[in-house]
Amino acid sequence: MAGSGSGKQQEADRDRVGRLPGQPASPGVSQFAGYVAVNEQHGRALFYWFFEAQATPSSKKPLLLWLNGGPGCSSIGYGAASELGPLRVVRQGAALEFNQYGWNKEANLLFLESPVGVGFSYTNTSSDLTNLNDDFVAEDAYSFLVNWFKRFPMYKDNEFYISGESYAGHYVPQLADLVYERNKDKKASTYINLKGFIVGNPITNDYYDSKGLAEYAWSHAVVSDQVYERIKRVCNFKNSNWTEDCNSAMNIIFSQYHEIDIYNIYAPKCLLDHTSASSADHTFFASDPEQFRTRIRMFSGYDPCYSSYAEDYFNKDDVQEAFHAKASGQPPGKWQVCSDQILNSYNFSVLSVLPIYSKLIKAGLRVWLYSGDADGRVPVIGSRYCVEALGLPIKTDWQSWYLDKQVAGRLVEYHGMTMVTVRGAGHLVPLNKPAQGLLLINAFLRARHGGAFHDAGEARRWWPRRRPRPTARSSSAEERLVVEDAYRRGHVRAAWPGALSRQVARACGEQHGFFRAVGHGVPPAPAAMLDSATAAFFALPPAEKQRAGPPSPLGYGCRSIGFNGDVGELEYLLLHANPAPSRTRPGPSTPPTPRASVYLRTSYYMYTYSINLFAVVNEYIEAVRQLACEILDLLGEGLGLKDTRYFSKLITGTDSDSLLRINHYPPSCTIHKLDHDDQCKMKSLVSTKASNGGNQTAAGRVGFGEHSDPQILSLLRANDVDGLQVLLPDRDGKEAWLQVPADPSAFFVNVGDLLQALTNGRLISVRHRVIATACRPRLSTIYFAAPPLHTRICPLAETITTSNPRKYRPFTWAEYKTTMYSLRLSHSRLDLFKIDEDNAREGKA
């Protein structure tokens, strides 16, 4: 694309690189290389190597900048020629080979040798080399980008991402921040279309990274318990200057890494003669403690073994010629893959880039961190501490991702960023696990499409396809809600006004009282915060949880639900969910007592364990209640009620009897079963065989026995662990249990007994159950929307017709509740309120 002819492109064309010495004749690679001035006065210029995306049209693909760390290491020597570029140096530097996992498959790929003094990048002002620090690097990289886009204006509108590894864990967010700040000055000429950044095994925060390094060495059997104990005793990593005691204790770790490759602890140690490599001897035993300290802190990442071929290759005359590396007019010195001079003179002044993460996450940039889990230098443990320190609510729990049906690593999605591990990869993920690396970068780049979490066409699985994020609450329910009729399991989007209400009514009626709502508009943060708090609650020691029980019926419950004969084992919290009394309403506002009583019984130890459950419950309840009201109004409309808000008004009073239930189903596979038995002192009948999903009873199983919900409407949200089943007629009209696939981003909405009665059976209170057979816990939160206790429940006139005569006698919710508590969970209790057909006809008359 860059060579397609317009006048503007001539400049770019001057940088076009034909076939490099030793490059295979095919496949063709569209590449450019050259210098971009960053400071005319000082004579500073940075060198780049650019590959157009292989996929056509490249113009549509994002532009990805890659930076290596060190400081002092070359993105051309490492990133391009050893890791993720399409051409890698092989055969002692004699040739290039095509890398089928090159990241330019999906992105236009820009490698930058930064800062000056690295690789071919140079300065004519020698003092620059001693003034290098993170700010300097970011400023020069920014100037580079502005000028590079002038040379390649055809990429200005492409989505732009910044990536890198190791010490680039500092460079990448800092450059992103600078771009973000400079973009505020909306000058079209310098605006950079930055969308996000991704970093691999990144140096992020000195404290967490050092703590992680020590813990990793101990937990991976690199050092003894005694050494680790000593490190814990003498090292305070919060202090950026390590004491001599700490230095010598840490020294023991580093000395072990003379034998074990710190960058990939399970890989064979590289035995190549390092003499040709500049940073060959990263000895940790320097006599000057300050220098020693500097070395350890700064030596951030590269073993010359990986890249000595690159030194052989890029020092060849014909290569430098073809590469436009001689264009500066001055003969470049020896090209080094890493410059010790830069490493030693670099001014390390920033201890943590986490504040930049917080800022840019808030600004809406896409932020990902990945980590090869076999790296001992910037280990996954430290990165986990860093990410946790950001305090972001979890969106999707720790789970596996896959390549060719094998676990390729783990991932956890937070609201604001994603962390991915790469199983068995070391510090240089794209080198160690090329296929996984490519899949990972594709997932990152495609995350914008919502359906990003699947592989790009190569029939490999990334992770479960997810639904688009809920859109803002301000849009109408018609636009937001997608109602899925569980029976057909197809998506139906409401296409015209009124369609949604009909659809909701159909789903709750003919299609059996149940649907899945996506794009529901409940903001993710309160839900995520509630989930974290409840997970923390269930993780408390049993005795502590018991203090909120036994359930009466509110509070904490553990072991079998219901009476003998009812089935299902779980632990749960049942809380009142009255709408908060309006602050503006005159008169005294009495706090809802049932909720307060649970609060009093739980507050002390929740406080002790810093579990602020009740602070997050209210916000969540408000949001779900609003959704419940919207759905009830749609139902009112769909059923053609005169007062379309009749149902929602029943649940909005401060005396509404609504509940919030949080169920925790322990893992039910053998390995975890005993824990749970112990926790609840259950006389367990748990079978460890998987459910056949058929008509078997769930007796003694971890789960929740068959029942219908007694209230008006239930809104259920659960984690990604399956288990919920609904009883629906199959194609032959026989009833069968249908497994409802887990979807943490959706609400499962079902009609309760009261709504069935109010609509004279037009809407159906679906029978459902949970059979949990997974090795991971299922966590579900259900909002049961109910009216005040005294509410009279009577089929509404609009729902009674000659063909559907009155079916239920009037009753109050209090009356219904009393009956229900005297009955088993599985009882079809609404039948007790049925009237016989003769009376029904009279009732209609």
Ligand SMILES: C=C1C[C@]23C[C@@]1(O)CC[C@H]2[C@@]12CC[C@H](O)[C@@](C)(C(=O)O1)[C@H]2[C@@H]3C(=O)O
């Ligand atoms: C065995 C019982 C538990 C239950 C009250 C009941 O007597 C029968 C209905 C059960 C149920 C099912 C849906 C909700 O989870 C619940 C809170 C409700 O309103 O009815 C529970 C009741 C409970 O756990 O208290």
Ligand SMILES: O=C(O)CCC(=O)C(=O)O
């Ligand atoms: O926990 C679940 O997924 C469903 C539980 C349920 O049906 C209930 O609590 O009423």
Ligand SMILES: [Fe+2]
């Ligand atoms: Fe239920």
